[in-house]
Amino acid sequence: MRFHHSRQILAFLLLLSPVAACATAGPGQDVPASVFERIGGGIVVIPEEGEARRVRLQVYGPGTIRVTATPDADLDLPASLMVTAEPSTTPFEVETRGDLVRLRTDHTTAEVSRRTGAVRFLDETGAVVLAERAGGREIAPITVEDQTGDHIFQTTRQVWESPPDEAFYGLGQHQQGVMNYRGKDVELAQHNMDVGIPLVVSSRNYGVLWDNNSITRFGDPRPYGMLDQRLILRDATGRFGGLTASYYQDDELRVQRQEREINYEYIRDQQGWPEGFKAQPAQPVQVGDMGRTGQDGVRVVWEGTIETPDAGEHKFKLYSSGYAKVWIDGELVIDRWRQNWNPWFHDFEVDLPADRAIAVRVEWIPGDGYIALRHLDPLPDADHGALSMWSEVGHAIDYYYIGGDSLDAVIAGYRGLTGKATLLPRWAYGFWQSRQRYNTQAEVVDTVRRYRELGLPIDNVVQDWFYWPEDAWGSHAFDPARFPDPGQMVRDVHALDANIILSVWPKFYPTTEHYRQLDAIGGMYTRNVEMGARDWLGPGYANSFYDPYLPAARALYWKQISDSMGAFDFDGWWLDSVEPDMHSNLDIAERTLRMGPTAIGPGALVFNSYPLVNAEGVYQGFRAEQPDTRTYILTRSAWGGLQRTGSVLWSGDVVARWDDLREQISAGLNTGLSGLPNWTHDIGGFSVEARYSAGPMTPEDKAEWDELNLRWFQFGAITPVFRSHGEFPLREVYNLAAPGTPLYDALAAQMRLRYRLMPYIYTLAGDTWHRDGTIMRGLVMDFPGDAAVRDINDQYMFGPALMAAPVHVYGARSRSVYFPAGTDWYDLHTGARHSGGRRETVDAPLERIPLFVRAGAILPTGPEITHTAEKLDGPITLTIYAGADGRFELYDDAGTTYGYERGEFARIPLLWDQSAGVLTLGDRAGAYPGMPASRTFRIRWIDGETPTATDFDGPASRTVEYVGHAMRITRP
Template sequence: MLAAQVSAGEVQQVAHGMIVTTDAGEQVRVLAYADGTFRVTVAETLPDGRPSAMVIAEADGTPEFRLEGEVATLALPQASAAVRLADGHIAIRDPQGAILLDEYAPARRLSPVTIEGQPWLASRVQFNRGTEEGLYGLGQHQNRQMNYNGEDVELAQHNMAIAIPFLVSTKGYGILWDNAAITRVGDPEPYARLVLDWRAEYFLGSRKVLERTESAVDYQYLKDQTRWPAEAKAATVAATTGQNTQGNAVETQRVVWTGSFTPDKAGTHKFRLYSSSYVTVFADGKEVLSRWRQNWNPWYHNFQLDLAAGKPVALRIEWEPNQGYIALDHADPLPPEDRHAVSFASEAGKAVDYYVVPAPSMDDAIAGYRRLTGKAPMMPRWAYGFWQSRQRYNTQAEVVGVVQAYRDRKIPIDTIVQDWFYWPEDSWGCHCFDPARFPDPAAMVDAVKALNGRVMISVWPKFYPDTVHGKALRERGFLYERPLEAGQRDWVGKGYANTFYDPYLPEARALYWKQMQDTLVPLGFDAWWMDATEPDWHSNLSVAERAFQMTSPTIGVPGAAIFNSYPLPHAEGVAEGLRQAQPDTRPFILTRSGFGGIQRASAALWSGDVAARWDDLRDQISAGLNLSLAGVPNWTHDIGGFAVEDRFSKQDPAHLPEWRELYLRWFQFGAFSPLFRSHGEFPQRETYIVSEGDPAMLDGLTHYHRLRYRLLPYIYTLAAATHFDDATILRPLVMDFEGDRRVWGIDDQYLFGPSIMAAPVTAFEARSRQVYLPEGGDWFDALSGKPLKGGQTVTAAAPRERMPLFVRAGAIIPAGPDVQWSGENPQGPLTLHVFAGADGRFTLYEDAGADMGYARGEFVRIPITWDDAARTLTLGAREGSFPGMAETRAITVILHDGQAPGDVFDRRDGRTLIYTGQPLAVGL
């Protein structure tokens, strides 16, 4: 609390920090945390000092306060924060006095806005103008952006976009922007529709049916379809027949827009094409974009053009709509000092509010983020095995039959997934099963468990209002009413009125959880798939309409002000319910969307309903890497891509080789992702089905099943480190090789843990690819065993059935035996793969695997070191214990030094020893 009223241009000390009142009357509050983090809040009248729902840590630092002339400073051992009294300019410095974050005070904005009659503030800040630093994080985005310096990112939840406003810099800090509204990082202004005299030509088949001038390419949302010209209307082509519902052949729709754009500014012009179906964009006759996306899930693709002022560029857009959606937006170049800056702008809030985490390494930044927003609990060991899913299993016999088929073929698997629509058609939200298709769901779960499997069930926050659960929620005022008032119908059967529950009130979360607890929890499910948590009640509504409809009926806050936050309270409510109902079982939640702090809800995220194309496979890599740098350790994607083009779903023989190769390449990437999970629309993705008639493909897929399970000791140790050490499994190269500027923009290679570098293949018929080996160490080609020097680009062999992998010199990688599920022989013999060329260390982690014993200290660590000069591997004394721990282990040590060619992880030769928990040194 303030000791006295503060005058303009003055400073007042408060608990853990200070408040500066500027000459303009703004208040700038800076609070310190013991780890060196600073919270900065700016407003004319400061809001309550409590952290938001995103941040759970309270300020606890004891900074040194200094007032030197017109600058007030808070100093901690890790960093200092200085505020200029006149204008509130803020500078964060490291302990040596070097600038980490330097605000450009004239850019700061707090502009009053009225939303549904309520007063709010649009906000903007800018730092480090003209910076060369690398910038990463911000959640998951699908535009192949790796280093965000010079890029624009809009943080707005979507089926395939996850907004987490945490940015990590190579300069030595992380910044958490505490705002739940739509936020723009980079250009503070939204892109505008590109207005030209577009020549629009509409075709049905080969016939041009209309030509006219249009001011914009703009069929973006459902409401815009009313402007479609009657002359160009055609029935939607059925995905499987190419006919309309009457069985008649349909003429293909096609639209061609051509226009000349003459910029009045020179520089890099940025464009965002929002689209579904097939679209190709040309600039001066050169193709700059070609994409496909399903019509119920359009989204943005970025492209940019370097243009000269006054020199026109000819644009051409060719689109096959099939009743789809499209719009083209544009942004002028920014001045260089603004283009290369750290800038946040939010549409609504009560103040400028952010946290700066000093971070000598990116791991330190993530650790600081999790200290603010919550630790990542441990996931069960079985979660890191293989997951099989399908859109969708229609009967309980299918669910059990798939697990049995894997067991019969001796292909490892842990978890089977029951996706949506297991309920009766008219009962979404009942949390019940259609008795005709699922006559005994408890018996289904028991049958899977008898096969040593696990079951994940899909549970949505969506309700038909006339179900028992929908009525109970509605009676308490816990359902969103606006989707019902709008008369929206979903895509099921005849189409049903539907809405979502509002999780912002604890009582609403409690009722939602009780409904789950009474119906689904007793059936014995192991994991909970929480879909559509943006929330996404209709994919083709405008953003403004989505925001309007999600205005909270329980807390009365406009949807625009909390647009990005829905997935956090929803996941937290379920996680807390699971912890109370099953106190000695680790919860596992898979949710399609997340926000700052989502990791504390025992939640993994996935990349949404992405398309099954090579470009989309490539896009997943940077999407997952930046989500990991936003502090989320457990992430997955639909192996093979969720939505499939007709040429694949019809199983056209001409396209079958490409589909199989795409699935194989995606599967290889999945095996080296935090969670290994296959899911998608037809064709079916089960390993033995998708590879039918292709023995080499079956062999390739099975190889990665088995390799994943052999590597579980390594992978589970990585998983434990995400909890105990705030570590990251999926690591952009910049995390470990920041000093090598060549890695800053690499978006198709990454480290899987500290030792293995994966280089997925993302082009059809590629049988080699270029791989950069970062400097600062040497490497081994895992497919050939060949040692290689760092700091060079190599051409890596990439046969269809194998993905290039590289291992760091000095790595120690523990592996287990060949098993069929994660719980088979978890305390069995170990293999230690040791890679010569540098000293190394690895500390193996083990525990019981699924209970909460880890939180009680029931786990084991075995420190392992490699002395390269002495050629000696040392196993230290075993630390700790847990129920079921093996007192004695057989361990085979394999040294990789380039003398034995072949796949390093297929080697079985080595020196075998018995480890009893006592220190043991082995000369190799």
């Protein structure tokens, strides 16, 4: 393979090059030239022992150090897909002390053992922050096979020591409801709903960006195995060797046999069904039916006992779709449903005693779905909480240590490496309406028109997939029978003061001209077609995905979109299925083969990075054509650096259940802690159970459906991007509830609250670029000294002022809320005051989400509007929540251009002095085209129960005209 040839030449040249002595020695020491080599931006150490022949440290900033450890002398690695930064000019010194070579900046010291090559990091006080474990580096050759032959790469692992009180966050967006990943196992392998980003951040204020694009595991590096691999199984009669598997048809037992594993995990595993029960998961279905048909009345039950010689915490993963329940020792531990074509994992742990049989029972109603139950033995105690990263395929161990004095500083360091978070257009922070899917041009326009007629706020509508002729996926062409004039559709939406984005996939039918063009330059993955794979439309069509790693293919992909759609003036692009998802139910080995060979190596080498490279091509292409129009991209997957592409990540095809609503909270929080500030989710859940969609609902089901949508809608309004989407039932507010009903009024009130908060929200948005801010914030970011917040997975800060506590339990009209220590809190709706540092049960009436405001906060709200471009010069109400000093800087810019990158923006500093009772409006800093010369500020104070707490148009304590110069307003 060409990589190896170039690496060998460079390795030979490196061995011939002279070794340079460092400029700075330790006190009273002469540094021998053989100790290390000084290179541009860092040093190279040659360890005496261990698996790495070279350890390189490079300075990327005062607190950011790159560590590269290679099994040979070659340090010339392929260019990073995630990291765009180069080694910095930050001054550093090097010295030796005994066994250690020390590289020191003003903020961080990295020490390398000359004997073992192990690295540790110290802060400016000399305290150790992070240290590689002795013997914790593993590098081993691995052979990777793809269509072009065998290739030799490295499997890598690094383990760092971790104190017992350390907490870990980030790692992307995962659907397990976990906030703190200490002691947890996370596999980074892109999938619909599950998004890996190889950044882990610590409560000790550092981050590790693991620069490897292959399948990666945080935590235990061992793969989970089937039950029989490490457990002793007995069936329901006590016989060794497996569990009793009972197959029912319409509650009649048809087949019963012993099975040593529960495994219908992938398409390949479906051959294991008993005769007469074989699933049909891969059959095409008619357009609009995203489910599968067949297998009605089928139920499978596995029961028996499990036993282990190893006492301790055993980990299990249930991979399932359809309805699945698991009981361990009589306790129900899993009760889930997922749409049949989109199974996923549900993790649970069980503390098992040694050498005692424990009852297990699994019930499954498959609905043509998939299932597998996997298990992992306990780790040794020393490894249980360690920080560990393992990758399947790579060239070397390559990671970046990012130190800071806060988690915000760590996120800023990550973006310094991988790119700043591009500021989205203002309209992106308004309300989004879509569905799966609008079938005609008229449906799209009429949706926006109906919102306008009802006076409900809306900024955006989305045309989802299948606007093209049935047999022309990838043509980027509208079906003229349903969309006779796409340009007029866009103009009609714009005339209604709204925006429209369009779904474009990296998927092509071989019959399209676009496929042929890409294939002609070597820009298509062909194995999917060669294997005879068919998708789910109509009779099923051959299809595959393009190779974005080939620059010419990436450029052609955008050109095809632009040539086909550019004249219509769409406002942004929905990049769906970018994992890429050739089929949701392929096993990983086959999926990897179908994702390559790529232009830069086997699919296994770049497994996780497709969504980044794809989005970057679209972003760069759009921006090159419209250099001063902010790009908007909605994408279903991500990778490190996605924030630089003007993209919003959404959480995929989650389902309409309460557990899934709860899991979106921590999924969004850890996305923010992975450096991506713009995140969204399908309000109400994308796929729904038949009890909601197959016909008229029962009164009981209708009540639950209404409440689930309202609670999810309330949560969605307090997330970075507010977006309603899903399968039938229709999700437009006026379809969820009739105007004039309490449900409609509650939905409308939540929308109006979101729009009243727009001055606050847009300031948070501006801060994502200007100050590397994070909008949706884990409590640990703002209250690092309060250990009680570290594991809280269902509360969060929305900017610096607001704390949200979404309701995610059916029928709940109250919920437990922890109020972080160090401040008092106000109920946004009532003004009721709560002391920090304790947990309380608070009211959670159906019509509103529990929202709390930090004492000292200055909360700006705007006039009532129906879209974000309305009343941009309107009055601003400043509500000061008394009890502590506070500050806020109100941000604004033109809203749709890249002028903010050129310095075209303004800030108004606001300062509240609690003891003096004075609010100061500081001198306005900066300007932008179209900026109002003056602003009306209405000022009010909250310091206790206030019936009019959210009446932002109610009487103000003071009203002032602000013309850009400092003003002091004393509280009456």
